[in-house]
Amino acid sequence: MFIINCPYCGERDQTEFSCGGEAHIERPKQPTELSDDQWAEYLFMRKNIKGVQFERWNHIHGCRKWFNVVRDTSNDKIHAVYKMGERPPVK
Amino acid sequence: MSNNLRINKNNFIDQTVRISFKFNGKKLFGYKGDTLASALLANNIHLVGRSFKYHRPRGIMTCGSEEPNAIVQVGKDPALTDPNVRATEIELYEGLEAFSQNCWPSVNFDIGGINNFLSPLLPAGFYYKTFMWPASFWEKYEFFIRHSAGLGKSPTEPDQDLYDHQFVHCDVLVIGGGISGILSAKLSAEKGLNTMLIDDKSYLGGSTIYQDDDIFKINNETSNVWLKNQIEKLKKIPNLKIKNRTSVAAFHGYNYLLARENLTDHLSINERKEKIRQRLLKIRAKKVVIATGAIERPLIFSNNDRPGIILSSSIKKYIDYYGVKTGENISLFTNNDSAYETAISLNKSGVKVKIIIDIRENPSSILSEKIEKTGIKILRGHTITNTDGYKRIKSIDVMKLSKDGENVVGNKTTYKCDCLGISGGWTPMVHLFTQSGGKLKFRNNDNVFIPDENKTPSEQISVGSSNGDFELDDVIINTVKNIKIFLGLDKNDYENLDIKCSKEKQKRNIWLLPSNKPISKSKPFLDFQNDSTAKDVKLALREGFKSIEHVKRYTTTGMGTDQGKLSNMHALGIIADTTGTNMGELGTTTFRPPYTPLTFGAIVGRNVGEFFDHTRRTAIHDWHVENKAEFENVGQWKRPWYFPKNGETMYQAVQRESKAARESAGILDASTLGKIDIQGEDASEFLNRVYTNAWSKLAIGKCRYGLMLNEDGMVYDDGVTTRLGENHYIMTTTTGGAANVLSKLEDYLQTEWPELNVYLTTVTDQYSTMSICGPNSKKIIKKIIPSLDLSDESFPHMSFKNSKIDNVNCRIMRISFTGEHSYEINVQSNYAKDVWEKCIEAGKEFNITPYGTETMHLLRAEKGFIITGQDTDGTLTPSDLQMDWIIGKKKYDFIGKRSLYRSDTIREDRKQLVGLLTDDPKEVLEEGAQLVESLEKPIDMLGHVTSSYFSPNLNKSIALAVVRSGKKLKGKKLIVPMENKNINVTITDTVFYDKENKRLNA
C-alpha cells in the first residue's frame, strides 16, 4: 500500500485515492469523424505495462481532484505527480 | 508425575505461582512463564497430535512459531474456541483447556492411524489422483477421508471478543527483540529517533538471554548478563516503544506493515473481561530493521518424526529458559556446532547426554573440545539410519557415513534414548524481507538464502541471523556497523566491544541422509505437518514436475499452517541434488503474508455488526419505523420496502399499496435518489454533453428525463433534471448510482472539459423528497398549499415551482415515475418529517397510502419504465431498451454517442427489452428466469426476465425481459423452463398500463 503525494493536499495513504487508468489518452474532439477502429483504439486499448506508467488518479476521499502520477507498476515507486493539464515529466 | 522433569535453577519461570490447566480433559499443573508446550513436557507428555495424512503420532518438536506438530484447539466455548494454535506459543494461564486436533477418537487411539499402514497407497498427489477414480469408488472413501482430513474445528457462534485497529507512525521500526534487534533499537532510540521495537514473545532478548556459558562473553560478562543490562537501559529510553507478544504478519511496499498484538491471550479467563483481545497495528515506518532471527533445521532421515525428536536448540531452550528436561536419556544428532551448545546446557543441568552423532568428520571447535572433556561420546562422520518407538522414541540406529556421504558403511549400532535432539543448521527468517519485495541470494558454504544487499528495497535493512550472521561476534559487529550507516550515526559504544565466542570450523550438509534400506522402505519426513516425505518429492520429480512451485503443490510440502518454515529448504535441497541443479538457481517458493496465522477478528477489528458498513437513513426514517415499515437495503440506504397492515404478507401489502396509488393517492419517500446541484454559465452545454437528449432549449422551470451513457454506448444512469434558473439545474440520479455519477461528471469536467465553467455539488442529504401520486394528489397538494395554482396551464406535467409549506421553502416538481398525476416535494431535510406528516394528515380523507420500493417498482413496471441496474446491466444501449426517442439525433456529440453506431452496437440480434405476458395470467415469472424457444436439446438461451410482478391494476401477471432480437419478436411465443414446469409466455410491448398516458393529466 503506497503513499501518494496529492498535488493539492500532500502525502496521503493510497486508500484515499482511486486509480483512473492510463493517463494522456485524450477524448477525441470529433468522434463522429472516426472509423470504428479508431474509436475502438480510444475506447478500449490501454497499455497496462510492467514498468514506468503514466496514470490518472483521483483523490476521491479527499479533495476529489484528478491528477497524474508516474508510477513503476513493478514496485509501486512513484516518480512524479503533476496536475491535470501540466506537461508530463520526461521519462 | 512419575519423573521430576523440572529443574530448579532458572530465572524465567516463577515456580511460586502454580497454574492448573487441562489437556485432553486431564488436569495438569505448570508454572507462571510456561508455554503449554513447556508445561506438557514437564508433565512428560510428548505425544500431542496426529499427523495430517498418515495419522502418525507426533510430539512437540520446537519451541516457537515454526512448530509443525503441536497444534491444538484451545477452549470449548462454541463462540470462543480457537483452532490451530501452536502449543509452543500459548502462554499458560489458569483455566486453560486445550485439545489435540486431527485425531479421532483420541490421540492415544486414533482410527486414522490405519493410514500409516496404508501409506504405500497415499503417495504424493494422492488426493489429485483419487479424484480421477470412478465416482462410485470415490464415494466409499469420502466419509473416511472427510472424517480424517482437516485440522481444528472452527467456532460455530459469533466471536464475543473485542478486537481493535491502530495506526502507528514511527521513524524506525525494529522487528525482533533478539540481540541484534536490541542493539538496533537502542542505537536508533539513543539517536533521538521515534522507535518501535516489536517481538512476538512475552520477553526480550531472543536466545541470547538464556545463553549462560563462559564461552560466550561480551566485555567480560556472560552474554546473557550483558544483554540483560542492555535491555534494562533500553526500557528507560522515552522515545522507544516496546511491543511484546506482537507478531508482524505482513510487510508491504512503502514500509507499510501489519502486526498483530496479543493483549489478553495470556491472561486467565476472568482477567480478560471487557479487554481488547488483539490489536492490529497498521504501521508506517520511515525505516525498518528486520531482526527476525533464524530457525533451526531438522535433519531428514527415516522415521525422523517420532514424539521425542526435538530440534536441538529447542531442547536447549526448554532446559535453560523453562527449566524443563525433555527426557532423561537424550542423544543429539547434528551437522553443525549448535547441538554442542545444547549438550553443554543439558550437562550443566544434570541431564545425561549419551552420544552426539555428528555427520562431520572433524568438527573441532571450542565447543566440541569442551564437550569431550565432559566425557560425552561424539560419533563423527556417522548418521542415524532409523528410529524406533511408536508414541515416543525408544532407540536410534547409527551407522558410519561413506566419505562422499552418499551411503552408509559398516555395522549398525542401536542406542536407547527417550529424546533425540536434531540440528541441520540454520535458516534465516527472510519471509518479511521477501514480502517487501527484496530478493535473496544463495550462500553456498552453509546453504542459506540471505537478503541480497543490492536487491533490498530502500529504507530497510536486515541484521543478525536473519541476515545470515550466526556467530555472536559476527552478529554484533555487523549489526552495529550496518545500523550506523543505515541511520547515519556517529561513533558509538558498541563499536569496540570485547566479544568471546566459539567459531564453527567445519561444515557438512546432506539434505537427505543415506540409509541401509532403500528409500522405498523408509519414511524420511520433510513436512511434518502435511506429512510429505523425501520420497514424495522424488516421486514428483520422476513424474515430471520440475518447478519448485509445482513440486510444492503436488506433494503439499510447505502448504500447512506453518507454510513450510521447517521443510522448504530440505525440499529445495533434495530437488537440487536429484536434478543436479544449483540451489541458488532453483530459487525459493514465494513467502506470502501472513507470516503467522492471523485471526479474522484482528483483521476486521471493530468493523463488525452494525459497524461493518455505514447505514444511511432518510430524514423520514423514524416515521417509517413507527408505521411498521419493512426495510430494504439499497446500497447503504435503508429504504421502506412495504408497509404491512394487520399481518399482511409482502404480496398482500404490495397489492393493496399499488391499487391505492392508482385509485386515490399514494406517498413515497424518494429522498435516497441522488441529487446533484449544477451551476455555472456552461451548465446547459455540460448537460448536453452528458445526456443523450438536447438540453439547451429547456425553459427555466421545466423538467426533463435524461439518459446517461458510458463512453461505450451502454446505459449507465437515468433521472429527471430540472432547470431552476438560467445557469442552475438540479439533477436526480438513481439511488445506487449517485456517488458514481458525481465522480464520473467530475472526471469529465476536470480532465476532458476544463474549459467549461460548471460546479457540481451533491445535495442528496440536504434535500428530502416525497412523491405524492394518484388521481387525488392534486387535491392533497391544494390542501397543503392553497395559494399554489395547480392548473395544467400554470403547472403542467414536467414543470416545477418554488413554493412554501407554512414557512418552509420547497421545490415542487410535477413529475411521475408511476404514470399517475403526481408531485414531488423537495424540502430541506430537517423539515422533511414535519412536511411528510402534513401530507399524511391532509391525505387522510383520500386514504393516502404510504408505499415502499416494491410498490414503486411494480407501478413503474406497469408503465414499462426501466430501472437502471435491474432491467439494464451495462450491456444495453438506448436502442436495445426501445428508447431511440431519447437520442438527440441532431446533437454533434455526447458521452457514448460514437459507440451507438459501432458494428457491434448496431447488430440487430442484440438482446433487447420487451414485455412478457404469461399465457396463464395468474402465473408470475421469477426474475432471472431464462427464455427459450424450444425445449429440444441443445437448448438455445434467448434471454432472461429482468422484472416480474402480479399487477393488481391489470389483474394479471406482467414482466419485462431482455431477449435476443426481441424488438422483432412481438407476439412470439416463448417458454420459461422451470425446475418443475414450463411456463408459456408471449412477447409484448413494454407498456402494459395506460398506453396513451391519459392519467398523467387526470
Ligand SMILES: [Zn+2]
Ligand atoms: Zn487531494
